[in-house]
Amino acid sequence: MTSYQFDESNIQPYFKGLSHTQLVEIVSHFHNKDLTLSKIIENYNLGQATFAQFLKLLPPLLLSDKSCAECVVLPLIRHIKRGKLSGAFCPSCEKVVLSDVEVHKKFFPESSHKNKKSKTKQLSSIKIISISKAKYESLDIDVKLFLHYLIDKGISKDYTVINGKNLSTDVLVPNVRYQEYLMTTLGAEGYYPHEVNINIDPEIAHWYFKSGTLFPFHLDEKFVLWRKIAVQEVVEIFFGTLESKGLITDQGAAVVPIMEDLIRIYSVGQLINLVWQSFNSWYNKYLKKSSDKMHIANMIIYTCQNRGEYKKQRCQKVLCYDRPETYPQSELSKYLFNDVLKIGDKGFTKIPCPSELYSNPNIVVQSRTITFN
Numbered sequence: 001m002t003s004y005q006f007d008e009s010n011i012q013p014y015f016k017g018l019s020h021t022q023l024v025e026i027v028s029h030f031h032n033k034d035l036t037l038s039k040i041i042e043n044y045n046l047g048q049a050t051f052a053q054f055l056k057l058l059p060p061l062l063l064s065d066k067s068c069a070e071c072v073v074l075p076l077i078r079h080i081k082r083g084k085l086s087g088a089f090c091p092s093c094e095k096v097v098l099s100d101v102e103v104h105k106k107f108f109p110e111s112s113h114k115n116k117k118s119k120t121k122q123l124s125s126i127k128i129i130s131i132s133k134a135k136y137e138s139l140d141i142d143v144k145l146f147l148h149y150l151i152d153k154g155i156s157k158d159y160t161v162i163n164g165k166n167l168s169t170d171v172l173v174p175n176v177r178y179q180e181y182l183m184t185t186l187g188a189e190g191y192y193p194h195e196v197n198i199n200i201d202p203e204i205a206h207w208y209f210k211s212g213t214l215f216p217f218h219l220d221e222k223f224v225l226w227r228k229i230a231v232q233e234v235v236e237i238f239f240g241t242l243e244s245k246g247l248i249t250d251q252g253a254a255v256v257p258i259m260e261d262l263i264r265i266y267s268v269g270q271l272i273n274l275v276w277q278s279f280n281s282w283y284n285k286y287l288k289k290s291s292d293k294m295h296i297a298n299m300i301i302y303t304c305q306n307r308g309e310y311k312k313q314r315c316q317k318v319l320c321y322d323r324p325e326t327y328p329q330s331e332l333s334k335y336l337f338n339d340v341l342k343i344g345d346k347g348f349t350k351i352p353c354p355s356e357l358y359s360n361p362n363i364v365v366q367s368r369t370i371t372f373n
C-alpha cells in the first residue's frame with residue numbers, strides 16, 4: 001500500500017479518533033476504488049456524507065521529500081476525485097512544486113503501467129445496471145423523477161446509456177439516506193450516482209425528450225412529488241444538525257412520518273425553524289446535564305412534532321427560515337422546483353398545495369398521465 005502523510009494538525013473532526021494507519025487505509029480505498037464510498041463510511045464508522053462533502057473532508061496529502069525552495073514549507077496535494085490528485089503546491093506562495101502527472105506517478109505507480117490487474121480494477125469500479133420499460137413502469141413517482149433527472153443530465157447521444165461520469169459530484173439528492181434508497185431501488189445498492197452506468201431502454205429517453213414537458217405526469221402526481229422532496233429536505237437538515245453535534249437517534253425511522261405529517265401544515269422553511277427551536281431547547285439542556293446523547297436526539301424529533309401541532313391548534317405563526325448555507329439546495333430539488341414544477345423558491349417557502357400548481361400559468365396541465373404507446 002502506498003503510504004500517505006498528512007498535516008496532522010489539520011485533520012477535520014469528521015475523522016476524529018482514527019489512527020494514522022486507518023486514515024492511510026481510507027485514502028487508499030478511496031483512490032484505489034476497491035470499496036464504494038458507502039462501504040468506506042460504514043467500515044470506518046464515519047458520519048453520513050455526500051461525495052462532494054467527503055472529498056472536501058479528506059485531509060490533503062503532504063509531499064514529504066521536496067519542499068518549496070523559497071518558503072521552505074512542505075507542499076500540499078489535494079484530492080480531485082477518486083483516483084485523481086492535484087499537483088503538489090506550496091501552501092504559502094501557491095507555486096506548483098510537482099506537476100499532477102509526477103504526483104500521480106509517485107502515489108499511484110501501479111496504474112501508470114497498463115497491466116491487466118489495473119484494468120479489471122477500473123472496470124469493477126463502475127457498476128452497470130439496466131432499466132427496462134417494465135422496470136420503469138414499476139417505479140414510484142419520486143424514483144421516476146430521479147431517473148428523469150439522470151436522463152436529463154447524463155444520457156448518451158444514442159439514448160441508450162446514462163453515463164455516471166456525466167453527472168455532477170455536487171449534492172444531487174437532498175440527503176444521503178434518501179440517495180441510498182433511490183440507488184437501491186434502481187438496483188445499485190451502495191453506489192453513488194456517478195459510479196453507475198445505466199443501460200436504459202432507448203424508448204424511455206425518446207419519450208422523455210419528445211413529450212414536450214420534463215415530467216409528463218398529472219398535476220396531482222407532481223403535487224405528491226413536491227411533498228416527498230420537501231420532506232427529504234427537512235430530514236436532511238434534521239439529521240445534519242444532530243450529526244454535526246455528535247448526536248445520534250435510534251428513532252431515525254420516525255423522522256420521515258413525523259415530517260410527512262408536519263409538511264401538511266408547514267413549509268420547508270417553517271419546519272427548519274421548528275427543527276432549530278427544538279434542537280436549541282434540548283441541546284442547551286444536554287450541555288448542562290450531559291444526558292444521554294441518544295435520549296436528547298429522540299426528544300428533539302418528538303418536540304418538533306408536539307410544537308408543530310401545538311402552534312397549529314393555537315393558530316400561532318411560525319416564521320419561514322432561509323435555507324441554511326451549509327445545506328445548499330440539491331440538484332434534484334432544483335430540477336423539480338425550477339424545471340418541472342416551475343415554482344422556484346415557493347417549493348421552499350410555501351406549504352405544498354395543489355392549487356399552487358393548478359394556478360401556475362407556466363405549467364402545462366395534463367388531463368392524464370402520458371404512458372408509452
Ligand SMILES: [Zn+2]
Binds near residue numbers: 072
Ligand atoms: Zn512557496
